[in-house]
Amino acid sequence: xxxxxxxxxxxFVGAGVFIATVFVALAFIRGHRTVYDDKIAPYECGFDxxxxxxIRFDIRYYLVAIxxxxxxxxxxxxxxxxxxxxxxxxxAFAGVxxxxxxxxxxxxxxxxxxxxEWD
Amino acid sequence: xxxxIKPILPEMILFFGACLVLLLDVFQKFVDHLMxxxxxxxxxxxxxxxxxxxxxxxYHNLCVISMFTGLFKIALLTxxxxxxxxxxxxxxxxxxxxxxxxxxxxxxxxxACVMVSANHLMLLYVGMEIQALAAYxxxxxxxxxxxxxxxxxxxxxxxxxxxxxxLLGASYLYGAYNTLYLHEIITAIKAGSTLGGLGSIxxxxxxxxxxxxxxxxxxxxxxxxxAPTPSTSIISxxxxxxxxxxxxxxxxxxxxxxxxxxxxWIFSAIAILSMIVGAVVPIVQTHMKRFLGYSSIGxxxxxxxxxxxxxxxxxxxxxxxxxxxxxxxxxxxxxLMSLKDKREPDEERNDLELSKLGGLSQVRxxxxxxxxxxxxxxxxxxxxxxxxxxxxxxxxxxNQGQMLLTVFAIITTVISLFYYLKIIKLMYIDMPTKQSIxxxxxxxxxxxxxxxxxxxxxxxxCYIPILQTIYVQYVTPAAETLIIGTNEKIxx
Numbered sequence: 001x002x003x004x005x006x007x008x009x010x011x012f013v014g015a016g017v018f019i020a021t022v023f024v025a026l027a028f029i030r031g032h033r034t035v036y037d038d039k040i041a042p043y044e045c046g047f048d049x050x051x052x053x054x055i056r057f058d059i060r061y062y063l064v065a066i067x068x069x070x071x072x073x074x075x076x077x078x079x080x081x082x083x084x085x086x087x088x089x090x091x092a093f094a095g096v097x098x099x100x101x102x103x104x105x106x107x108x109x110x111x112x113x114x115x116x117e118w119d
Numbered sequence: 120x121x122x123x124i125k126p127i128l129p130e131m132i133l134f135f136g137a138c139l140v141l142l143l144d145v146f147q148k149f150v151d152h153l154m155x156x157x158x159x160x161x162x163x164x165x166x167x168x169x170x171x172x173x174x175x176x177x178y179h180n181l182c183v184i185s186m187f188t189g190l191f192k193i194a195l196l197t198x199x200x201x202x203x204x205x206x207x208x209x210x211x212x213x214x215x216x217x218x219x220x221x222x223x224x225x226x227x228x229x230x231a232c233v234m235v236s237a238n239h240l241m242l243l244y245v246g247m248e249i250q251a252l253a254a255y256x257x258x259x260x261x262x263x264x265x266x267x268x269x270x271x272x273x274x275x276x277x278x279x280x281x282x283x284x285x286l287l288g289a290s291y292l293y294g295a296y297n298t299l300y301l302h303e304i305i306t307a308i309k310a311g312s313t314l315g316g317l318g319s320i321x322x323x324x325x326x327x328x329x330x331x332x333x334x335x336x337x338x339x340x341x342x343x344x345x346a347p348t349p350s351t352s353i354i355s356x357x358x359x360x361x362x363x364x365x366x367x368x369x370x371x372x373x374x375x376x377x378x379x380x381x382x383x384w385i386f387s388a389i390a391i392l393s394m395i396v397g398a399v400v401p402i403v404q405t406h407m408k409r410f411l412g413y414s415s416i417g418x419x420x421x422x423x424x425x426x427x428x429x430x431x432x433x434x435x436x437x438x439x440x441x442x443x444x445x446x447x448x449x450x451x452x453x454x455l456m457s458l459k460d461k462r463e464p465d466e467e468r469n470d471l472e473l474s475k476l477g478g479l480s481q482v483r484x485x486x487x488x489x490x491x492x493x494x495x496x497x498x499x500x501x502x503x504x505x506x507x508x509x510x511x512x513x514x515x516x517x518n519q520g521q522m523l524l525t526v527f528a529i530i531t532t533v534i535s536l537f538y539y540l541k542i543i544k545l546m547y548i549d550m551p552t553k554q555s556i557x558x559x560x561x562x563x564x565x566x567x568x569x570x571x572x573x574x575x576x577x578x579x580x581c582y583i584p585i586l587q588t589i590y591v592q593y594v595t596p597a598a599e600t601l602i603i604g605t606n607e608k609i610x611x
Contacts, residue, residue, distance in 0.1 A: 105138045112145040 126177040136160035137225035144218035154207040157221040187597040227253035231361040257350035270345025281328040288321025305372040311379025319373040329362035333393040340412035352452035356445040393420025398531035407471035435598035436511035451493040478551030494539040504580040
């Protein structure tokens with residue numbers, strides 16, 4: 001098995017671990033710490049905290065977050081394609097549009113199912 | 120244009136058909152006929168496979184069409200068709216949207232067909248994820264039931280573990296051979312390398328997980344029990360058939376004629392331990408689906424024995440075993456589905472306690488007979504069809520001189536006969552109680568359209584010549600394309 005080529009990666013990982021450990025250890029040993037109530041209290045935009053962080057909240061937040069990720073990724077995929085549109089040609093066009101077709105079906109489905117309503 | 124998509128026409132039909140069914144359901148059009156539409160799609164797909172392109176590789180070696188892929192795809196579609204026909208009038212008892220359920224089954228089959236045909240490790244991964252995501256969705260589909268959600272989360276987390284194993288193995292293989300094409304890896308791996316051996320073991324073990332073999336079997340009973348029964352019957356048959364197909368493809372490719380890597384002891388150990396789990400643990404189970412889950416581990420171990428020494432006869436007997444076993448298991452689950460009372464989903468978990476089967480022969484004689492036939496077939500009693508593949512595999516391992524495996528196989532089969540007979544005793548000798556299932560059920564007589572062909576298929580075991588014809592004409596050539604044709608015929 002020929003693993004010598006992976007040596008730089010090992011060195012890199014080692015250096016990363018070393019530097020991170022040193023900085024955390026330095027902060028831990030040398031750091032000046034004072035703990036008082038206001039400092040460790042949950043911070044909520046300048047208000048006093050309304051509640052603990054461990055309450056239940058509406059599943060629609062998750063739903064919106066998931067949909068956001070989905071369409072965000074779509075844009076992230078479309079931008080590089082649009083920039084290099086002329087060089088990539090028709091096969092890339094077909095690929096992107098089959099992707100958009102699948103997303104469109106999903107979008108129609110979620111719209112009709114009421115996943116985008118907020119009441 | 121039509122020439123361009125012809126090799127993947129079956130998958131295209133299923134995919135666009137599934138999208139169509141999804142949209143029609145969400146727009147509330149033809150809601151009552153959508154399961155029939157799905158069945159029609161499956162039939163179209165079978166026709167497309169039968170009339171499809173000649174054997175070979177397509178799309179720059181990405182996709183293989185051969186006797187093997189055709190056989191497995193048709194088997195998957197037929198199983199799904201069977202399920203659709205039976206459940207189209209049973210689904211109302213479950214708190215499920217039956218149209219979305221069938222859409223998910225269609226997507227699962229798309230993923231399964233991609234997996235069976237794939238010749239590229241990443242394409243295989245994509246197929247595996249499509250199939251697995253559809254399966255997770257099927258498990259959690261009963262939204263009001265916490266057991267369904269629990270089973271779904273377990274399945275999802277453990278399934279992503281399998282994906283991780285697969286991706287790690289694929290990256291090792293890529294590191295060792297600088298290619299992701301399966302046929303190039305198969306050619307290169309004969310030279311042998313530690314990294315490549317490690318990678319191939321990891322890749323195969325991801326699919327051993329999907330089959331539910333010994334070290335990776337813990338999810339099987341939990342998921343089978345928690346999922347709504349229609350989903351259980353899909354996961355336990357369609358997913359398992361696909362996983363077995365991919366395991367066969369990978370093992371025959373990666374480990375056949377591979378002098379540097381002796382995997383015989385690994386697979387013998389996995390087979391023996393799976394058979395022991397599948398023989399001992401079901402004895403103490405009190406829930407029907409959990410019982411079936413554990414016994415399916417034993418059956419998977421029995422199947423795996425056929426591949427300890429890689430040979431055409433062993434591979435073809437595994438194919439015969441997995442197809443016949445899946446059909447029998449699906450019949451059992453359809454039978455149990457038809458006995459379900461219409462109740463709240465949360466009671467579903469206790470619905471199939473074994474004690475509730477007591478005296479079923481007096482309450483529902485047809486169902487009891489059907490279940491008894493299925494159980495005896497799974498145990499491998501001679502007049503029924505389940506005897507045939509068991510005989511093939513035992514004959515094969517005895518010819519190979521694997522005496523240790525033979526001894527364990529026979530002992531565990533005898534033990535498993537005990538617990539199958541225990542259930543038959545429950546149904547035929549015990550008295551019915553108020554708790555017995557099936558008392559208050561209004562059984563739809565149309566179910567006989569499924570039961571009668573099922574019993575006929577089971578009784579085919581009485582007439583060996585027809586089975587032998589099918590076996591020699593279709594199953595053995597499929598196994599041959601897998602082993603002999605891997606490099607010479609197909610990739611020329």
